[in-house]
Amino acid sequence: MITLQGGACGKLNLTLDILGQRADGYHELEMVMCSVDLCDRLTLSLETGRPWSVVCDRPGIPDGAGNLCWKAAKAFFDAAGCSPNGISIEIQKAIPAQAGMAGGSSDAAAVLRLLNDHYRCFTEIQLRSIGLTVGSDVPYCLFGGVALAKGRGEVLSRLPDLPAEACFVLVKPDFAISTPALFRTVDAVGVTARPDNRAMEAALAAGDLPAVGRLLENAFEPTVSEAYPVVQDIRRALLDCGALGARLTGTGSVVFGLFDDAQTAGRAALALQAGYPEVHAVRAVP
Numbered sequence: 195m196i197t198l199q200g201g202a203c204g205k206l207n208l209t210l211d212i213l214g215q216r217a218d219g220y221h222e223l224e225m226v227m228c229s230v231d232l233c234d235r236l237t238l239s240l241e242t243g244r245p246w247s248v249v250c251d252r253p254g255i256p257d258g259a260g261n262l263c264w265k266a267a268k269a270f271f272d273a274a275g276c277s278p279n280g281i282s283i284e285i286q287k288a289i290p291a292q293a294g295m296a297g298g299s300s301d302a303a304a305v306l307r308l309l310n311d312h313y314r315c316f317t318e319i320q321l322r323s324i325g326l327t328v329g330s331d332v333p334y335c336l337f338g339g340v341a342l343a344k345g346r347g348e349v350l351s352r353l354p355d356l357p358a359e360a361c362f363v364l365v366k367p368d369f370a371i372s373t374p375a376l377f378r379t380v381d382a383v384g385v386t387a388r389p390d391n392r393a394m395e396a397a398l399a400a401g402d403l404p405a406v407g408r409l410l411e412n413a414f415e416p417t418v419s420e421a422y423p424v425v426q427d428i429r430r431a432l433l434d435c436g437a438l439g440a441r442l443t444g445t446g447s448v449v450f451g452l453f454d455d456a457q458t459a460g461r462a463a464l465a466l467q468a469g470y471p472e473v474h475a476v477r478a479v480p
Contacts, residue, residue, distance in 0.1 A: 219310025242280035407438025435462035
């Protein structure tokens with residue numbers, strides 16, 4: 195039996211814009227994203243000689259063929275034209291679920307990366323193409339770091355890293371959102387909040403963290419906030435605690451604040467832990 199181990203980092207949307215619906219049913223997006231050091235841990239066992247399995251230490255996460263890790267492994271071996279003679283995947287979760295942080299997609303990307311590191315079948319571009327068949331966020335999770343993502347999220351360009359002092363506080367309220375239903379609502383009412391991605395790129399290039407904070411924007415946030423006013427409650431609390439800016443990530447439900455000082459971020463996390471079930475202080479990772 196062969197054992198492979200690795201990590202899977204969560205992501206945050208510094209910006210998220212919805213440009214319209216495509217002919218294939220997906221939406222054209224433009225987003226600035228960054229990876230953070232809140233990471234799941236994965237263990238893959240190959241050549242087990244047993245049926246495939248996926249297990250997770252967090253209740254409510256799909257197991258078996260319903261898990262994106264299973265789908266990623268199947269996509270990899272279908273593309274490679276070989277079989278692992280049995281595979282088991284164990285997931286230790288740290289990234290909040292149904293949070294807009296691409297936890298499942300990041301896990302799937304980690305499976306693809308670990309398998310490719312072992313078998314050495316595909317280039318990075320080929321691997322991201324395989325990842326896109328698993329989920330729209332998987333190519334970015336393979337790419338990682340600070341990036342501009344276009345298309346469904348698979349057209350990726352490297353952007354400058356955030357300044358070293360940048361840190362985040364993540365707050366997950368107790369609700370989850372259906373992404374397809376949210377897209378339908380936004381399609382019906384239109385986009386009312388658009389980020390300035392060119393300005394965000396310029397702020398990153400200049401290392402101007404206050405400007406990055408001011409430019410945080412998410413086209414989903416008005417719709418989500420209308421259904422769940424707690425989103426704005428959390429934003430205000432983060433700003434009151436010294437955040438340079440605060441926004442929803444992805445389709446939610448995590449709201450994050452950007453800070454330029456770890457001590458201030460730590461105090462904010464402690465203050466918010468009293469009112470919300472899941473709070474994390476994290477940093478960006480390249």
